[in-house]
Amino acid sequence: MRGRARAYPVVVLTAALLASAGCSSPYESDSEPKADVGDRTIRPVEGCGDTSWTDPADLSPNRLPARCQPGAPPPRPLAKTRKLTIATGTLSAEYVAPLQVAVDKGEFKKEGLDVTLKVLPTPDALPLLAKGDIDAQWAAPEAAVMNGVRGGFDIRWVAGNFSPDPESKSGLWVRLKKGESADRVAMAGRKLGTMIGKGSVIAYPMEKALEQHGGGLDRIQYAQLGSADVLTALQNGGVDSAWLLDPVWRKVDGEPGYAFLGGQPQGEPLGGMLYGPSLLNDDVDAGVALLRAYIRTINTYFASDYKRDAAFVSYLAELLKADEAILESTPSLRMDWEIRTGTTDRLQSAYRAQGVTEGDDPLPESRTVTRTLYEEAVGHRP
Template sequence: MRTRTTALTLLVAGSLLAASGCAQSDDTDDGQADGPARPRTVTAVSGCGKGSWTDPADLDPDRAPARCAPGTPAPRPLPEKRRLTIATGTLSAEYVAPLQVAVEKGEFKKEGLDVELKVLPTPDALPLLAKGDVDAQWAAPEAAVMNGITSGFDIRWTAGNFSPDRRSKSGLWVRLKKDESAARVPMAGRKLGTMIGKGSVIAYPMNKALKKHGGGLDEIRFQQLGSADVLTALQNGGTDAAWLLDPVWRKVDGDRRYAFLGGQPRGEPLGGLLFGPNLLKKDPDAGVALLRAYIRTVNTYFAGDYKADRTFARDLAKLLKTDEEVLLSTPSLRMDWEIRAGTTDRLQDAYRAAGVSEGEKVPEARTVDRSLYEEAVGHQ
């Protein structure tokens, strides 16, 4: 498993490096090389007051996420219409819902943006993002992204997506042996079934949970399984533990034979929008407009417990092509466009522990750009 994951990470990094060469050539042709970005004027935004920004260093899991008033920040249509492509690994997952709703409700169009959501696996989309063939990616700063940035091209994490509700138990579950309790489960040497590789952002919370129980990413055996096989393997003893996503964990919740060891940290998004050179340098106005529409969608439709509105939940289930009862079986996600300080450092520590990252740690200044979403809400 380690060999396959490392090989995939290196393969993606190699593809990204090649794409980087193309992107740099394109930037040179445009006369917009890697010089300093032009200064941007940030002004106050009506409806986005003090609560529209929080200190990135605040890691309190109960921190209230940033919010503006519904319908804000108001649209500021671009002088000329732009066509943008956002790559995403799926259109059916709940965490993609704000993008889906922004398209459905015309929030992007209000900004003068014609947005296409294109389904592409992360390894395929990253080289296209680096080259400028796609404008943004709804993904996460995974090991392949960090390795690509190390290779020298422009990709930045520019907006968060969500963190789990305190009632959520999406995460690491273990089948208890005789006389074991959930308080302390020796994890070293056990087999972990997952469809998520070591290079995923989930390595960070997984490593954190394992260490609480006498293990770590370097002390367990990974077993790659398909999404439909993870729960079955845990239940029939084919694997000792598994990372169960929404709503699969509901199948074992309350069963004393299983214990929940931990999931994604509350209050800390681990993914969202990644921008490439198109929106970072060539057309940052379009980048701000895209984020403004995304943030407005969150404030209008996902500000709180959005599943409590049964009409909206029904419409959302149709949009995501999922069963309404399945959607309602898990708590609402806590949508959050902000990025916490140090998240990419903690992710890289986990990638090193998993053996899928090499070289010096990439500093946050090269992995994260908060300036565009700050501009969208008028934070100076």
């Protein structure tokens, strides 16, 4: 999500990704990667007890995210330092903060990991992840990812990132037309500004919001814009609706002529860490170590309402190169490393409504999600 996103049609993109990765489908059945809990010893972890895991089937909006004690799970350094590259669309968004803090505070180094965060948009990162040229991707299981997995990419969603605070208005915003009010908006035919275009995970929550206002994913127009351009286009009339993230929505909140129609479901992360074959299969110890450092960072620095600490907000603003006042004005994200049951099913349903998925049947969760790595990191044996 940096600068100007590239406007790749998802289906065409997938074919290009498969060609560049040199992949043919290895799947004869719904197989798990080698990082299966049955292949590894799961030990209790100091500082991680009953609260370090929640039932994936719990979709309650008020579900408390899993937590260990601060400083837990404790480091278990690898015998030899491992250099890892994590691709991310941006280094300035708040949802990337745990990775930035983990690097800055040395949490990855405590595990024997030399981690580089590299800014790459999803279209550029996916074939590199599939080939093992990068080790992980901080992104989301978007349509291009699902199509890549269907075509043979050995990629799994292995950890969540966040869900919104109930007070957040990150989500679908619209410019009201004459005579419209926030509870009566005609969305059919509107032009939507988005950084990803069709095939983004926002299709799932957006579908719910549109259905309440006479629209639908197949009844709106899409304008793919750079991250810095979405708000500007909404304000100057280039688009008449947009998906605005924290803290961008603060720029229009309370302004006349704008309405918030809905956002990401509470308690359900829609993105996070994606692994390719290098951490799923070739070096699972490093894959677990990376998640252990990430989880420890959440438990130590982001366990609750981290924005109550003014000094920490200042630190984050400097680290993310963000406006401190704007950062402070939005609620804390609910950082959450777990993945809910059925999320990729719901995402694929929305992608089908947009017409951007390949194949008639959705991929089963066994082909899209692996929870065993973060479960091992906190000592939970299913």
